[in-house]
Amino acid sequence: MPISIAALDQVAVLDLQRTVGNRAVTAILEREKRKPGLKVQRAIGWKTDKAKGDVVSDEGYAWNAGQHEVGKIHRIPLQGLTQGLQQESATRKGKTESTMLAGLSPESAKGRAIVLVPEALKPNKPIEVLVHLHGYTESTGRPFAGLRALTPAAGKTKNKTLRALRQGIDKNDVAPVRDVALDRAEQQLEGSGYTQEMIVLPQGGLHSQFGKSGDTNFDSGAYVNEILTRLVAESVWDPAPARLPEVRVSMSGHSGAGATLSKMARESVNRQAGKDPGASSTLTGDLVLLDAINPGEGAAFKDWALMRLDQDLAALKGKSDADKLVYLRNAQKLRGYYSTGKGGGQYVTAYTTLQGAIDGWFKTNGAELGPWAGGLRANFVVDNPVPVSHEELMRGVAAGQEGAGKGSILDALKALHPAAIGSPAAYPPLPASAMPDSKPASKPVTKPAGKPAVKPGTHQPAPEATRQGRTPRRTRHSAKAAAPAKTRAEQIATAILLAKTGGQGQGKTKEEKQTAKEAAEKSVAADILKGTKKDVDTWFASFEPGATFLGLTIRASSAGEPPGVHHQLAVVLKAAEASLVKAGEKPADAALRLGVKDIAGLRVPKTPTGKTSGASMHCFGLAVDIDHDNNPFIGNADKPTKKKPEGGASIQIIAHASLLLGGAARDPLRAPPGINGHETDSKEDRKARAERADEQWKLLNADSVLVQQYLSMTSDQLDTAVADRLPALTAWQQLQTAEPVQDGKHKKKKKKKASHLPWVEHVSDPAWWRDQHERDIKQSGSGDFGRGTTSDAKKFGFMTLQEEVVKALVMAGLSWGGAYKGDKDIMHFDLRTGSIGGRPIV
Ligand SMILES: [Zn+2]
Structure with missing residues (x-):
């Protein structure tokens, strides 16, 4: 009796696929009844x-x-x-x-x-x-x-x-x-x-x-x-x-098709977690995304990709080399393309974010894969810019151009059918962005520094169980898997080499990337020359690969780079550490107490995140990022644009949470409390800056707590909160729509357009809140809130850095990215009063 695929339990189908491979499933299930003699x-x-x-x-x-x-x-x-x-x-x-x-x-x-x-x-x-x-x-x-x-x-x-x-x-x-x-x-x-x-x-x-x-x-x-x-x-x-x-089914989609494809990706993740079947089927073959990661859809694709990678890792274990080669050829693959030509570019961030999550997985798990890492990584490539307009993405060439041998569909078909190879040495190498971390293991921290501040009656903190559906992530690798430690001299030599030739450029095309890479390398050398009258070699001779903060090694920002910071910053970090460590404590104890877990330092020549020219202070060994994953750079991926004045996920969530639970929608990109002068390295100026940083920390922390509360609310709790606060919401709405408002904190009283936030008109509508809250929870893992492997705004809000740490670092002489005028780089601290200047002291 013929059985239709649709009637079969999907889990059984998936199990079957694991046993016999993806091809051949339908044929086993369904046999066409022949009707001899009947002319159809x-x-x-x-x-x-x-x-x-x-x-x-x-x-x-x-x-x-x-x-x-x-x-x-x-x-x-x-x-x-x-x-x-x-x-x-x-x-x-x-x-x-x-x-x-x-x-x-x-x-x-x-x-x-x-x-x-x-x-x-x-x-x-x-x-x-x-x-x-x-x-x-x-x-x-x-x-x-x-x-x-x-x-x-x-x-x-x-x-x-x-x-x-x-x-x-x-x-x-x-x-x-x-x-x-x-x-x-x-x-x-x-x-x-x-x-x-x-x-x-x-x-x-x-x-x-x-x-x-x-x-x-x-x-x-x-x-x-x-x-x-x-x-x-x-x-x-x-x-x-x-x-x-016998058939193997893969899915592809353009633009608005992302809604369907993300549902299928989510269904695959849900089914894997043992949930009941939803209305869509799972993804059983490959997935091709052509400008198809729309707002709110990134998390589903990310979760699917990471789930697949976990499964691939597990499947590869215990296989013979010959079987691994076959497995990687036939495994489910992910391929992405985004337009960067005329009118294009809106999808860049969604794709680079997804690739970042994939590469983050390889940083953590790549060492375990050994020579197979490159082969598996080649199965998950979405960072493919195509210099055409959105509607031309499939054919991949602009109007009037010769298309023979070109096109995104063709490229995808080729990538999904890799040629057979004889040994893993033939795989493309892991790109630098996916190289496993080689830092020594930091001490296990039992519990991250959460901020349990919960207003009574507003919500109950979400239990751990909220993430039970996820495949457990492997933690960072221990030192035993890492390459043999290099000597200090070797690491300094590496730092010099990378500073001169290892630059990375951002851009839409290869040419743009190459130009930007060279510009960044030049910019680093020029800033060193300007600040010290010396060359790159001399500057990095004073680099300290062994530098620590609170007993933690300062890891490189990416694999291949040496750990540590420049001597000038190492000294400042020591001073901050001295003020943080209490009597009877070791530095590592203070790290545990303050919840500091991860510090990144040196970076190859690169323009600062979110900028188009110049060099980041990381490139000189003069900057550190502390606990990157849960102290995001807000306004980087999510920066408001003309087309999207409400900004991306993080900015919207902060505005909605602070409006509902704090009485007014707050813009995280607003200027911090003012400060006049105080730009030298004198103790008095540092103290003034530290006080200002502290004020700013309090403001950000208040919103971070609200974000954590807001994202943890059940829909019933949300309904209650909206009902309770309806008068306040209506009043705020009227204020927004009545007359041009003035931001009292600004010196220049800039008039803002009354309706600059497109969602203002909805805030007195409980139904809108219910939908928006759901959307916000969904998008809380995307954009600037979703840039790390352990990012979780629902659990941590958007800042785990403690007040004491920020104050101590600024008092010691560092500028804090959380006090920037516009975007807030909360994880970031750098030394702007050392040899390399030219940046505003904040
Ligand atoms: Zn940074």
Whole structure:
């Protein structure tokens, strides 16, 4: 009896996949009933049904009315599918909307898909299917309505950019389709040379709804199963295979498809944690994200990637080398691409953040993988900038450019099918950003320095159990796994070499990165020369690789760099330490008491985080970052922009938490308490700066506590809080919307636009709070709050640095990033009154 994949328990399917590999699952489960002698009527092509207002375009090449050959690829339109979108309407934010957009296409979306099948595909052999979901098509400002044929009038638009995107393949192609004309999916599939690979393109709603009831749930196994069944039934293959091909299903998506893909990623994580099945299926194959990590979706992809990495690590253990090579070739892979061309760039941070989390995993676990680390890392690459506009990301070249042999789809197909190699030495090496830490193990700390300050009645702290669903993270590696210790002289030599040649540049293209790298190296040498009249070698001769603070080694910022700081900073840290360690305490005891666990120091030449020129004080060994993960740099990834004046996750969460629980929305980027002068290294000036830093610490801490409380509230507690504070919320709202407000703390009374926060209008609406609170919890692991492997704003707020530590360090002569005028680099302290100057003393 045939069993459908959808009917099977997903866990059983996953178990089966682990046992027999990902390929071959469907075939074991489902066997096509053959009906000898029965001639099946072919139903390829979309059909017009005027009664329903549904017209399939017969203009131009009438792409969707029947099968077309594009090169050596069959382009097969199917309709009447019972999986995928089953309605003429869809839901968005609780509202119903049509799936039709007459300005772009006369064609319907319900139950339709385009299937790309290589001519040479052998259905009696295993195949791979990449299901690619299209992005939003909600207005005539989009080039196409998904896979639907464009209405000829739209192709003649006066908007040059759109007209270029809607260019048909030739002058007769007056009603072009996206996959052929814009994405070049067929051309890239053919170009890949993989003849056992199909691409399935489901047609979704205007806001990328691919779910049966017009939502963003998706069951990939059931969907592909139906597609294959239909292809056999429509006699696409002659002779027909005796049974359905064995299949491995991978997912891909552009832009708004991220909503569906992140649900599948979350479902995979939930299922792994033993939770009940949700409405979406899990990810069973690879995942390709094309500008598809939207706000609020990063955490699901991150959790999935880290879960996969944990599982891969576990799976590799105990395998023979030959089996490891095979395993890494067939394991689930993640591939990301983001546009940086015209109008692009909005997705950069989401992708670099995800890559950062992946590389953070390798820093912790890479040593355990040994020679296999590079191979596994190559399976998880999302930091792939493509210098085209958002809508051109799939084909990967700009309008009018030659596309042969190029394109993101092609690149992904190649990356997902790595060539067989003979030994792990052939893997690409781990990039510097993913090199395992080689610092000696710090003393185990039983409990991080949390701030238990809880206002009675506002909330109960979330129990540990809130994170029970997560696969346990491995802790940092102990010294025994690290490379043999280098001598002081060797480490100084390394510091000098890296300062001269090891620079890292930020930028969208290789060229920009190279230029920025050289600029950073020059900038370091120039600042040293300016400050000391000496060269780089002489400066680093006074570098102290063995420097410590509170008994903790000061680790390098990235692997490959030596530990320690410059002598000038080491002296200041010793002075601060002396003021922190109490009588009878050892420095390490003070570290435990103060909850200080991790200190990073030297960095290769690099522009300061969030800046575009100059060199960070870390590059001179004059800066330290303390407990990076839970003392974030706020306003770095989450900086407000014109398009997003409310800022990213961290800034929004702080504003919402402080408004609800503290009476007014506070902007973490606001200026700290004022200070006049006091910019020398005199004791009096340092004291004035320390007092100011202390005031600022109190302000940030108050908000950090509120953030921790806010994120820990249950929805019932939230409802109660909103109800209790409704008068205050309404009053605050009126204040915001009434007249231009003045920020009393500023000397220059700058007038702010009354409505600069787009969410102000909602704050008296309890339903909005409920939704927003949920969103805030979801996004609390993304943006600036999610940059570390142990970051957890729900548990720690956004600052674990204690008042005493900040005061002592500033009193000793350091500037604190938490007191910067705009962005707040809370983890960061540096010495600006030493030899290297030119930075404002704060
Ligand atoms: Zn720093």
